[in-house]
Amino acid sequence: MTAVDPAPTRPPAVTGSDRPRLARHVRLAFDPTRQRHVLLHPETVVVLHGSGADILGLCDGRRTVAEIVDELGARYQVVPDDEVRRFLTRLAARRCVELVPADG
Amino acid sequence: ESSLEVWETPEFDEIG
Numbered sequence: 001m002t003a004v005d006p007a008p009t010r011p012p013a014v015t016g017s018d019r020p021r022l023a024r025h026v027r028l029a030f031d032p033t034r035q036r037h038v039l040l041h042p043e044t045v046v047v048l049h050g051s052g053a054d055i056l057g058l059c060d061g062r063r064t065v066a067e068i069v070d071e072l073g074a075r076y077q078v079v080p081d082d083e084v085r086r087f088l089t090r091l092a093a094r095r096c097v098e099l100v101p102a103d104g
Numbered sequence: 105e106s107s108l109e110v111w112e113t114p115e116f117d118e119i120g
Binding site for chain 2 (some may be wrong): 039
């Protein structure tokens with residue numbers, strides 16, 4: 001019996017004041033074959049579903065998560081901020097997203 | 105009527 005850790009590492013959960021950005025080695029692109037946005041990572045491809053690409057398109061290291069949710073609110077009827085934070089936390093665990101220090 | 109889009113839960117699949 002081997003337990004499989006769902007995430008390679010366990011960073012702290014993303015909060016509303018964090019400033020996420022794509023990791024240096026990760027690129028957001030559109031895959032015409034899958035007709036999906038993907039994150040291109042040196043060793044993996046992360047296929048995005050739902051509103052994931054829209055969230056990541058706003059992750060520039062300057063906006064806070066709260067500001068990202070606010071901007072998405074202009075596009076969507078409802079934006080559950082807990083879903084946005086959970087999504088970014090999971091991507092941070094895979095080192096696809098990094099958080100810019102508040103002072104940096 | 106609303107011109108706003110319907111939110112879809114953000115998910116991802118990781119493919120090695």
